[in-house]
Amino acid sequence: MxxxxxxxxxxxxxxxxxxxxxxxxxxxxxxxxxxxxxxxTAVGTSVALGVATIPFSVKAMLGVEKDYERxxxxxxxxxxxxxxxxxxxxxxxxxxxxxxxxxxxxxxxNSACTHLMCPVFYEKEQDVLLCPxxxxxxxxxxxxxxxxxxxxxxxxxxxxxxxGIVYAVGRQYRHG
Amino acid sequence: xxKKTCWAIIIATIxxxxxxxxxxxxxxxxxxxxxxxxxNVISLVSAGIALFAYLQWRKVEYKKQ
Numbered sequence: 001m002x003x004x005x006x007x008x009x010x011x012x013x014x015x016x017x018x019x020x021x022x023x024x025x026x027x028x029x030x031x032x033x034x035x036x037x038x039x040x041t042a043v044g045t046s047v048a049l050g051v052a053t054i055p056f057s058v059k060a061m062l063g064v065e066k067d068y069e070r071x072x073x074x075x076x077x078x079x080x081x082x083x084x085x086x087x088x089x090x091x092x093x094x095x096x097x098x099x100x101x102x103x104x105x106x107x108x109x110n111s112a113c114t115h116l117m118c119p120v121f122y123e124k125e126q127d128v129l130l131c132p133x134x135x136x137x138x139x140x141x142x143x144x145x146x147x148x149x150x151x152x153x154x155x156x157x158x159x160x161x162x163x164g165i166v167y168a169v170g171r172q173y174r175h176g
Numbered sequence: 177x178x179k180k181t182c183w184a185i186i187i188a189t190i191x192x193x194x195x196x197x198x199x200x201x202x203x204x205x206x207x208x209x210x211x212x213x214x215x216n217v218i219s220l221v222s223a224g225i226a227l228f229a230y231l232q233w234r235k236v237e238y239k240k241q
Binding site for chain 1: 183186187189190193194196197200201202203204205206207208209212213215216219220222223224226227229230233237
């Protein structure tokens with residue numbers, strides 16, 4: 001007579017001999033995702049991160065900036081104090097802003113915020129450059145960040161005024 | 177060098193390389209090319225150390241008893 005409490009040989013969770021041998025249905029994963037595989041992946045990650053810095057150095061060595069062209073930005077008569085005008089310099093892909101400050105100074109910077117590249121605007125009331133995306137503030141006289149997430153200054157566009165016309169003649173990345 | 181030491185070294189190199197990559201990108205965008213090269217060298221040395229630690233670990237791990 002068989003014990004009724006004992007599970008049938010082929011039923012789930014049985015303790016019958018030679019049945020639990022097939023319990024490890026995840027054995028393929030155990031072979032793939034183990035301690036040794038983890039360490040090998042970690043080494044691969046570390047090496048990949050190290051190698052990922054190389055293209056920046058290569059591009060930095062190749063990308064020495066050439067001489068800048070002299071480009072007309074605006075006529076002074078079209079730019080009253082407290083006003084600004086946007087332009088592109090040195091290429092069409094580099095947006096920039098020329099500001100005639102409330103103090104009468106002319107300042108020009110590349111207008112892509114150094115945080116996440118949103119365009120900055122001139123705030124006449126506060127006499128600052130403002131990036132509205134994450135409330136980044138830049139000093140209009142130096143281009144350096146004064147508040148918010150940006151950590152670097154805006155690239156300075158060197159300007160010249162000739163016969164009432166403002167020209168862009170160069171650019172400085174780190175200044176002041 | 178023991179297995180645990182190798183593990184510690186490899187994890188440490190990952191941390192270093194993540195930070196170096198971040199700083200490299202920052203230096204590149206800010207046109208700080210001299211410091212960029214320094215970060216680059218540190219990162220590559222760190223990757224080399226990770227590889228060396230892995231080879232040491234493999235030697236110990238797969239050694240026949």
